[in-house]
Amino acid sequence: MSSEQGDASTAPTVVTSSSPAMAVPEGMPRSSDRWVIEPSGQAWTGFALSEWELTAAGWSDQHPHSETNYVLEGELHVESGGVTVVARTGDTVTVPAGQVGRYWAPVHARMLAIYGANPAGEASRNVGYWEV
Structure with missing residues (x-):
């Protein structure tokens, strides 16, 4: 897992568009997300x-x-491979392919998630949700 700390004053402005919402299963009321650039299949x-937000x-x-x-905005905690990173506004955190990532926001966090290529079309696994 890698992380970089950024300068919050250089954070980009995100414009809300008519991008389709991603499916958030019932029972996860403290999480929301939407596609900005949807996978092609x-x-x-x-x-x-x-x-997405937590x-x-x-x-x-x-x-x-x-x-x-x-x-x-906010503060996101990320744990992967036994390493925990606390990311704040302007920071990035990367979880490598194939590793389990645990993400939590003790109060609130809003993020952009960039997903790398998935040429084999494999599904994600070990999905979980909890409230803190």
């Missing part, structure tokens, strides 16, 4: 981009692709 060779909640998953989160 089950398998993709470029990248995908989503905006409010006093956590999420875990294991992707077949890398996932880099850029924190737009």
Whole structure:
């Protein structure tokens, strides 16, 4: 897992668009997300981009692709491979392909998630949600 700390004053402005909402299963009221750049199908060779939020909640998953989160606001805790990083506004955190990532926001965090290529179209596994 890698992280970079950024300068909050250089954070980009995110414009809300009519991008489709991602499916958030019932029972996860403290999490929301939407596609900014949707994957081109089950398998993709470029990248995908989503905006998501956690409010006093956590999420875990294991992707077949890398996932880099850029924190737009708040504080996001990320644990992967036994290493925990606390990312704040302007920071990035990357969980490598194939590793389990655990993400939680003790109060609130809003992020952009950049998903690497998934040319084989493999599904994510070990998905979990909890409230803090």
